[in-house]
Amino acid sequence: MLEIKNLHVKLEEEDKQILKGVDLTVETGKVHAIMGPNGSGKSTLSYVLSGKDGYDVTDGEAVLDGEDVLEMEPEERAAAGLFLAFQYPVEIPGVGNMTFLRTAVNAQRKARGEEEMSAADFLKFVREKAKSLKIDADMLKRPVNVGFSGGEKKRNEILQMAMLEPKMCILDETDSGLDVDAMKLVAEGVNALRSEGRSFLVITHYQRLLDHIKPDVVHIMADGRIVKTGGPELALEVETNGYADILAEVA
Amino acid sequence: MSVLDTTEVKEGVDQETVDAVREVGGKYKYGWETEIEMDYAPKGVNPDIVRLISEKNEEPEWMTEWRLQAFARWEKMTEPEWAMVDYPKIDYQDVYYYASPKSMAEKPKSLDDVDPKLLETYKKLGIPLKEQMILAGVEGAEDAPAEGRKVAVDAVFDSVSVGTTFQAELKKAGVIFCSISEAIREHPELVKKYLGSVVPVTDNYFATLNSAVFSDGSFVYVPPGVRCPMELSTYFRINAENTGQFERTLIIADKGSYVSYLEGCTAPMRDTNQLHAAVVELVALEDAEIKYSTVQNWYPGDENGVGGIYNFVTKRADCRGDRSKVMWTQVETGSAVTWKYPSCILRGNESQGEFYSIAIANNMQQADTGTKMVHLGKNTKSRIVSKGISAGKAQNTYRGLVSMHPKAQNGRNYTQCDSLLIGDKCGAHTVPYIEVKNNSSRVEHEATTSKVDDDQLFYCRQRGMDEEEAVALVVNGFCKDVLQALPMEFAMEAQQLVAISLEGSVG
Ligand SMILES: Nc1ncnc2c1ncn2[C@@H]1O[C@H](COP(=O)(O)OP(=O)(O)OP(=O)(O)O)[C@@H](O)[C@H]1O
Ligand SMILES: [Mg+2]
Numbered sequence: 001m002l003e004i005k006n007l008h009v010k011l012e013e014e015d016k017q018i019l020k021g022v023d024l025t026v027e028t029g030k031v032h033a034i035m036g037p038n039g040s041g042k043s044t045l046s047y048v049l050s051g052k053d054g055y056d057v058t059d060g061e062a063v064l065d066g067e068d069v070l071e072m073e074p075e076e077r078a079a080a081g082l083f084l085a086f087q088y089p090v091e092i093p094g095v096g097n098m099t100f101l102r103t104a105v106n107a108q109r110k111a112r113g114e115e116e117m118s119a120a121d122f123l124k125f126v127r128e129k130a131k132s133l134k135i136d137a138d139m140l141k142r143p144v145n146v147g148f149s150g151g152e153k154k155r156n157e158i159l160q161m162a163m164l165e166p167k168m169c170i171l172d173e174t175d176s177g178l179d180v181d182a183m184k185l186v187a188e189g190v191n192a193l194r195s196e197g198r199s200f201l202v203i204t205h206y207q208r209l210l211d212h213i214k215p216d217v218v219h220i221m222a223d224g225r226i227v228k229t230g231g232p233e234l235a236l237e238v239e240t241n242g243y244a245d246i247l248a249e250v251a
Numbered sequence: 252m253s254v255l256d257t258t259e260v261k262e263g264v265d266q267e268t269v270d271a272v273r274e275v276g277g278k279y280k281y282g283w284e285t286e287i288e289m290d291y292a293p294k295g296v297n298p299d300i301v302r303l304i305s306e307k308n309e310e311p312e313w314m315t316e317w318r319l320q321a322f323a324r325w326e327k328m329t330e331p332e333w334a335m336v337d338y339p340k341i342d343y344q345d346v347y348y349y350a351s352p353k354s355m356a357e358k359p360k361s362l363d364d365v366d367p368k369l370l371e372t373y374k375k376l377g378i379p380l381k382e383q384m385i386l387a388g389v390e391g392a393e394d395a396p397a398e399g400r401k402v403a404v405d406a407v408f409d410s411v412s413v414g415t416t417f418q419a420e421l422k423k424a425g426v427i428f429c430s431i432s433e434a435i436r437e438h439p440e441l442v443k444k445y446l447g448s449v450v451p452v453t454d455n456y457f458a459t460l461n462s463a464v465f466s467d468g469s470f471v472y473v474p475p476g477v478r479c480p481m482e483l484s485t486y487f488r489i490n491a492e493n494t495g496q497f498e499r500t501l502i503i504a505d506k507g508s509y510v511s512y513l514e515g516c517t518a519p520m521r522d523t524n525q526l527h528a529a530v531v532e533l534v535a536l537e538d539a540e541i542k543y544s545t546v547q548n549w550y551p552g553d554e555n556g557v558g559g560i561y562n563f564v565t566k567r568a569d570c571r572g573d574r575s576k577v578m579w580t581q582v583e584t585g586s587a588v589t590w591k592y593p594s595c596i597l598r599g600n601e602s603q604g605e606f607y608s609i610a611i612a613n614n615m616q617q618a619d620t621g622t623k624m625v626h627l628g629k630n631t632k633s634r635i636v637s638k639g640i641s642a643g644k645a646q647n648t649y650r651g652l653v654s655m656h657p658k659a660q661n662g663r664n665y666t667q668c669d670s671l672l673i674g675d676k677c678g679a680h681t682v683p684y685i686e687v688k689n690n691s692s693r694v695e696h697e698a699t700t701s702k703v704d705d706d707q708l709f710y711c712r713q714r715g716m717d718e719e720e721a722v723a724l725v726v727n728g729f730c731k732d733v734l735q736a737l738p739m740e741f742a743m744e745a746q747q748l749v750a751i752s753l754e755g756s757v758g
Binding site for chain 1: 715720724
């Protein structure tokens with residue numbers, strides 16, 4: 001379970017407040033969606049939760065299964081089960097996708113005091129997961145995200161998520177830039193991972209994705225706060241009417 | 252450490268082997284010293300010392316003369332100062348020029364005769380690594396024959412060669428692989444013909460000193476048409492304190508032959524500086540090909556710049572014959588100060604020179620390294636790929652010369668020179684010299700300087716890697732083009748070195 005209370009965040013370099021008191025609880029096993037206008041602070045929330053540099057937490061807390069994540073190093077958060085599918089996945093020239101995955105899987109296992117995965121097991125595992133996401137052998141060999149199309153990058157994020165088996169998955173606009181078929185693949189990938197012990201926080205602008213990944217709860221974020229929370233019908237409302245009504249209502 | 256994780260492991264690889272290889276991580280892992288009784292010549296250098304070294308090696312008169320002339324010349328020279336390196340003045344009279352393990356007074360007939368302590372030393376150095384690598388599934392390992400690849404090793408301990416392996420098998424193929432002192436005794440006609448023919452005695456301060464006092468080194472001759480049946484390798488180890496190592500390597504690939512040669516270097520951790528001034532000469536005749544790879548990991552000194560090796564090396568290849576080819580690959584991670592420019596004289600028509608380099612400087616290390624490609628023949632080609640990594644307060648300079656002479660029609664050069672900075676207290680400098688003296692040649696130079704990207708590091712860390720692992724992964728990716736050029740015997744060691752040399756460079 002992820003509990004975010006009264007989270008205030010400003011930029012480290014300038015005096016600009018971005019998150020202005022976020023309250024959000026994602027219960028174990030649930031899928032929550034966050035929607036909200038551009039620039040409302042959705043990606044910032046995901047970065048702060050995963051430990052990116054450049055932000056100052058001025059107030060509030062974020063607790064994952066009883067542990068204060070804001071105190072941890074990014075890799076400790078990862079080992080604790082927090083995963084972020086990036087809105088803009090990063091390219092790493094010269095590092096094979098497979099090498100990257102294997103290094104990540106084993107680093108997390110080591111951090112948790114588990115045995116590293118044997119090469120043979122790893123290969124079996126990665127091939128199986130890659131196949132269901134229609135990621136071919138060539139994409140596994142190529143350098144991480146280098147020259148990948150937008151859709152390939154997003155599928156690659158889901159592959160990493162499937163390999164790392166996190167407890168808390170944050171997906172930042174994983175649906176943007178995907179064609180209809182790829183969207184389905186990604187949604188299937190996510191649905192296959194849904195389980196009692198795993199929670200999701202899905203950031204999206206479109207109802208389309210939520211047709212495939214049925215959320216339990218939908219939040220609307222605006223100007224650094226969660227301004228409204230409801231069921232799946234809230235996403236439909238946004239889809240048809242935009243944000244104007246909701247924002248006027250809470251103002 | 253995670254270095255092995257960065258290697259693609261093939262299906263079915265035995266995990267135990269992978270783990271065993273992984274064990275070899277650590278700080279400067281070669282920093283121990285072997286306690287062994289040594290014979291020293293008195294400190295300092297003068298004609299008597301030169302004669303003594305010559306005598307110890309049982310050299311003929313012509314060789315002694317050659318050395319004495321070099322010494323006379325050296326006395327009149329001054330130390331060069333143009334490199335972008337800075338170190339206290341070396342007192343050349345305060346160095347031992349000859350040190351040899353006592354047990355070596357009688358030359359061993361085979362490795363069996365070598366002092367077990369020495370062998371233990373080389374075992375610790377991880378020789379040979381080949382089986383581990385094949386099992387650990389290093390890329391390219393599957394191309395090796397089923398029984399595994401053989402590497403013939405010549406080991407040089409302080410001043411003398413302590414043993415060369417696989418000599419008999421090489422002899423069958425007609426390949427001569429022995430210490431240079433043995434070659435001077437047994438193959439004087441070859442030595443006389445080629446020694447100093449690529450790097451003349453008068454070439455530069457350190458090369459001239461080396462010509463006077465070199466104590467040992469390796470010699471290779473590959474006869475016409477022979478493809479050397481195994482990789483040849485030399486491990487150099489400076490053990491004794493206050494000792495300079497002046498080795499001399501001479502490799503001759505006769506017409507249509509091929510040889511791949513690997514060189515590895517390590518030294519104990521000490522808080523005094525030690526001098527290493529080697530000369531390497533390569534001669535490639537018509538249609539011959541030489542691949543020369545170095546993993547240089549001399550002790551770099553500590554974080555404060557105390558101790559470490561001064562590595563002043565002259566390496567040059569003469570592509571003497573038409574269509575000959577030489578490829579230098581180097582991974583330079585060690586030494587306090589490095590001054591090294593492996594070069595190719597492209598004399599033969601259609602000859603080719605290649606230079607692939609990774610130079611890492613961390614803490615207080617200074618590296619001034621690069622290459623010279625001198626195009627003399629028609630249709631000659633050269634390619635330079637240099638990856639410089641600076642961290643800590645280190646300074647890393649690429650210095651390269653590409654020269655197209657009037658007769659080098661249609662010469663081609665391509666240079667790619669990339670620098671990567673870790674932190675903001677280090678420096679990277681690129682100093683390309685280009686001379687084109689004809690109209691048909693083309694020289695291309697591309698250079699980039701970048702910082703290790705925070706977004707890349709965050710991406711890696713979000714996936715669970717700690718900061719050092721993340722840096723090692725990103726840097727190994729940056730170096731990929733060069734790592735791929737290494738023979739697989741060295742590829743894994745090199746990847747590990749990259750990671751180890753950058754430890755403590757972040758955070
Ligand atoms: N490093 C930064 N420097 C300056 N401004 C920043 C920085 N990071 C975030 N911001 C600002 O904070 C606000 C929130 O940005 P954020 O990326 O979190 O929005 P978002 O809700 O994810 O938007 P979108 O839907 O467009 O992805 C924006 O106004 C953005 O410009
Ligand atoms: Mg965003």
